[in-house]
Amino acid sequence: MNNIPLVDLKAQYRSIKDEIDTAMAQVMANTAFIMGKAVSEFEAGFAAYARAKHAVGVSNGTEALMLAYQVAGLKAGDEVITTPHTFMATVSAFAHMRIKPVFVDIDPVTYNIDPERIEAAITPATKAIVPVHLYGQPANMTAISALAQKHGLLIIEDAAQAHGAAWDGQPVGTWGLLTAFSFYPGKNLGAAGDAGGVITNDDALARQVRLLLNHGSEDKYTHTAIGYNARMDGLQGAVLGVKLRHIQRWTEQRRANAAYYDQQLAELTHVVTPKADPRAYHVYHLYVIQVPSQRDACLKFLHERGIGAGIHYPIPLHLQPALAHFGYKAGDFPVTEALAKRIISLPLYPELTHEQMDYIVQTLREFAF
Ligand SMILES: Cc1ncc(COP(=O)(O)O)c(C=O)c1O
Structure with missing residues (x-):
């Protein structure tokens, strides 16, 4: 036997080919290529799955993090505590905003941020903790939440690798103010291209994410904020909607x-x-x-x-x-x-x-x- 890939996306496609092909053909037929019905249906399904009030489809997980950091109000000069043992995007998404990463070493058993070491890293400039649920294992959210509460810090979760994970019976993504997911093809829930999502229970923050991901515009050609193009494709929404069933x-x-x-x-x-x-x-x-x-x-x-x-x-x-x-x-x-x-x-x-x-x-x- 040889050739066992790290992730076998072909095997997954073969197992649900008819469903995927049908869903993609529908998008091709109705030409809702950017956002549209397939995306909003997926958003509703993912919110229910993640047990969050709002899920917003985004173009990729990095943009999801950037939008989450921005609507949480993080600004240049702030410090954010996170783990050095993660993918670059966790940090590049806020380092762009001239926010300083303050790294805290990991727990040698779970490989996630060690909550015991967080307190020593807090300074007057610290605004948030970004736990990463690495490899699919949730960070110790009981301890992190207690610290955040004690010091008045925000929690923004990077759940790019942890769809459906839970800590102490409570799903990841429901501990923080906002949580970013990646739907990169190789992720546990993966699109047929780049895609990501933000979840939150806060109505105003969800609305702000939606506003910013579409050029700061709710009414076409009226721009109430300087936003981005971080929209999810209809084809990705359709593929993700099918995969959510599995x-x-x-x-x-x-x-x-x-x-x-x-x-x-x-x-x-x-x-x-x-x-x-x-x-x-x-x-x-x-x-x-x-x-x-x-x-x-x-x-x-x-x-x-x-x-x-x-x-x-x-x-x-x-x-x-x-x-x-x-x-x-x-x-x-x-x-x-x-x-x-x-x-x-x-x-x-x-x-x-x-x-x-x-x-x-x-x-x-x-x-x-
Ligand atoms: C921990 C972590 N954060 C962020 C990201 C960024 O997601 P994306 O590749 O969808 O931009 C990834 C995945 O690549 C990741 O593994």
Whole structure:
């Protein structure tokens, strides 16, 4: 067996081809290419799924974050506390606004921001905390909410990797003032191109997001704000609307596959499997193992045997060249830095078979010898 991709979008398409083709053909026939009925139907469906009052479709997850930060009132000179162990967009979306990222090291078990370290990072300029529910595991929202309340800080969640996840029985996206999702094709709920969304329970903020994403205009050619073009395509709305019908089943399959990996990898002493916090409903966007020694050789070994493993992410954000002007240096966040050198993301998707996982586990076993 070879060629097991990190994510198999073809397998997913094959499993729902008729539904997708029909939904896309409808958009082609009614030519509602920008926003329109398919998008508003998806928004209503996603709001219900995420248990939020409003869901607003956006052009991608990065724009969703930018709009959320902006309508939350963040401004140049503010400081925002977040994790250095995330995708660049979490921070680039506010660094554009001359807002300073204040990084806090991660918990070595969950790989999410360590709430115990947040308080020491708060200054008079701190305005918000941005927890990232990385790999599909929610951050510790009980602790983060308590800190935000105590210090009068906003919470804006980056749930790009965590559709349907929950902390202590409460869905991600309902803890913060606003939450951004990505529907990038490889995400748990993925479009056929770029797409994203913002959810909130606040009527006025939802309206502001809608206003800004469409050139600051509610009535055509009257612009009450200087906005952007961050609209969702009709075709993406149609595809996402179809996939929303399947997301719960896919999530259960991801969780079952993760449990199978956990079980099969348990005997491999050179591999550390991911740990879900007992309060987390983890949706396993990624299944990330640690290989404490010879990680790069292990990754090469997997690639040579046709396994599409990856690294999410090899360079922590505080060490990214584009963020160098914020003055961070190697050694600032030892837990994150050590983890970045050890992690490997194994293929994980709902359609992955036991046979494929057995092959991946066997390959990892062989690497040890
Ligand atoms: C944690 C995180 N935040 C933000 C984004 C940005 O989303 P998008 O690629 O849809 O712009 C992504 C995905 O790429 C992500 O993984």
